[in-house]
Amino acid sequence: MSPPVIPPWPGRSPWPQHPERILVVKPCCLGDVLMATPALRALHLAFPQASIDVAVTAWAAPVLDGNPHLRRLIRYPDRATPQEILRLGLRLRRERYQLGIGLDRSPWVNLLLWLAGIPVRAGIDSRRRGLLLTHRARPRPGQHETELYLEVLEQLGIEQEGLHPEYEVPPGARAAVDRLLADLRIQDRASALVVVHPGGAVNPGATMLSKRWPPERYAELIDRLVVDHGVAVVLVGGSSDREAVEAVKQAARSSVYDLSERLALPELAALCAVAQLFVGNDSGASHLAAAVGTPTVTIFGPTSPLQYRPLGPRSRVCAPEASWHLPTGVDLRRSQREDPTLDIRQVTVDEVYGACAHLLGQAATRC
Template identity: 25%
Template sequence: MEETHLRYKPASVYLPAFCSNLKESLQGHILIVRPSALGDLIVSLPALEAIRNYFSGAHIEIMGYPAFLEIVKERFYADTVSRFDHADIATLFTKNAQLSEHLMKRFGCMDMIIPFVFDKEQVLTKNLESIGARAIVHYDPFPPSGESIHITDYFIKFLDVLGIPDSGKIPKIFLHEKDILFGNDFIRNKIDDSNKKLIAIHPGSGSRQKCWPLERFAELILWMRKEMNVQILVVSGPADCEIVEKLRVKVKDFIRVDQLPLPNLAAIIKQCNVFIGNDSGITHLAAAVGVHTIAIFGSTDPNVWGPRGEWVKILHKKSDCSPCFPDTRRNCFLQTCLEAVTVEDVMCEVKYFL
C-alpha cells in the first residue's frame, strides 16, 4: 500500500479517499491513542469494537492511562497497551519538536495511528507524519460546539472515515475467566446470606458537583435494608474515601469495595442485582457489564453523556440552568438539578428492577 496520510475534521464533511483494499492492507500494527478518564474510554468502546472486528488480524495497541486501560488490555479490544503519560510523548505536541530516536523508532513502525486527542492546530498529526507512520487518522474526542449527539454515536461516526461498519451502539466490557472467578470469590467470602439481593452503590464521582446529596444515599440505603432485605456494597474509588467515610457514619454497616483494579471491580459489580450511581466512570462501567443500572444525572446532559445499556435507567429532572458549562458547575452550590431527583424516584426504580 502506498503511504497515505489522512486528516479528518469532525466539523467538516470532507471524507478523504483511502486505498480500496484497506482491510487486507492494514493487518499489521495499529496504534489507537485514547488518553482519557474511565467514562470517556467506555463511551468509545463501540467504535473500538468495530475497529477490532474489522482489522481482526492486526496487532492493536491502545495508548492511554494504565489504570483505565486494564479493562481493554488483552480483553478483546487491545493486544497491548502503553502509557501516554511519558515525558517524551509530550514532545509530540510541540511545534517543530526535535523528536528523539526512541520516538522515531516507536511510531515509525506503525501501519496506522488513530489519535483520539484534541489537536486543533494539528501539531501532533504533523509530528507523526514526520516520523513516517504509514497512515494517520485524527479524530477530535469531543463533538463540535453546538452539535447535539450522544458521545458514543459521535465516536461511531468516526468509522465512516475508514468505511468500517459499526458493531453496535452499546459499550461492552469483556472479562477474563480469572476476573469472573475473583468476583465470585469476593461475593462468597463477604456475603453471609446468599439469598439476599446485592445492591452496589457508588456515591462519588470525578466531580463533587455531580454527586447526589449524601443524605439521600443514606436514606435510600436504610430504606432498602428495611424494606427490600438487601446487602449493600459501596464502591470507593481513589477520590471517594472522604465521602464513603461520611456515609459509613450515617448508615454504619456495609461492604466496602475499595480501590480494586477495574477488571476485578467490574466482575464484582457484575454479580450485583442493581447498581446505583452518579454521573461517573464507575456508572458507565456498571452499564457496560450488563447490570441493572440507575444513573442519577444533574448538571450534565444525559442525552450526550448518559451511560448506555440494555438495563439502564437515567434519572434526570431538567432545571432551568441545566445542563451547564463546567465553569458554571464548579461554582454552583445550590445543585437544583440534583436536588430535584428524590429518594422516592430512586426507590421506584429499585422496586422495578428487583
C-alpha cells in the first residue's frame, strides 16, 4: 500500500509526507489500549520507516510490551493534572515529533499534543474538546471504540488494516504456562481448557462492580460445562477479584483450578492462548483473550457492547437485549447503571451456556 498523502496544516507550509517520528497518546485502560492496537498496526503499515512512541499509563502499559509496531512506551501520568501535562509536554517537545495521534476523549490528551509542539495533531473531537487538533474525528452514537480510533487515522488518509486487536505473548510466559499446566496435568484430564474471569471492573480511579455477572451464575455455568463437555475450568483474576473468585468456588459443585493472583498479564495471555474458551465480564481480560485469538464469551451490562465489545471472528457477546438498541444520542460512555433493562442480571445462564457450547463445538471441529 502506498503511503497516504496527508494534507498540510492549514496556515502552515506542507509537512513531510513520510514522518520519521510519531507520537500516539492512549493513557488507559487495559481493554481500551488493546482496542487501539488495530490503529497502531495501521499506522505502522502506513509509515513502516517511522519510529512510533506511545504515551500510556503504567497500569495499561503491559498490554503494549513487545508490540512489534512500536519503538518505545512513554509514561503518561497516572493522575493527569495541569502541572503534570505541562511537564510532560515540555519534555516531549525536545523529541521533535512530526505527527501526533490522540486516541482518547480527554482534553488533556489534545493539550499534550499541542504542548509537545507537534505540527500535525489528529484526535477525537468530543464535546468540542478538539480545538487544539488539526485533524478531528467526531464520535458517532453506537460507534465501536476501535472504529473511532481508526477514523482518527482516516482523517490523515490512513487506511485500516483490520479490526482485530493483537497482543504478542512473550516466549518466556508461554514456557512458564506450559510448565504450570504440565505440573497440574490439566490438559491430560479434560477435553478442553476453559478460562473463567469472574471479576474485573476495577481500574485506577474507577470501580464499577455492577459490570460483574453474579458468582452463582458463573458457578452454574461451570457445572453445566463440566458435566456436558468434560472441560477443565481455571479461575483467574487479580487481588481485586479475590472476592468474586472465592464466591464462584464456594457456589460451584464441580472442581476448579484457582490460578487467581498467580499470573502476571503475560502469563494470563499465554494461558488464554492455549485455552479452548474464555468467559468473563466486560474487562481488560476479555479483550486480552480476544487479542491472542481465544474463542471468547463476554458478558455485558450495564455498559454497551456496541462500543466496548471485544472484536474478532471468535468473540461472542451476551448482553441485555436493550443494550443493542440504545436510542441515538445516548452517551454510551456513561454507565446507565440506573436502567434496570441494562442490568447484567438480565443475562441468563442459558444464554451464556449456549454461546460457550457453540464455541466449544467449533473448537472440537477444528481439532
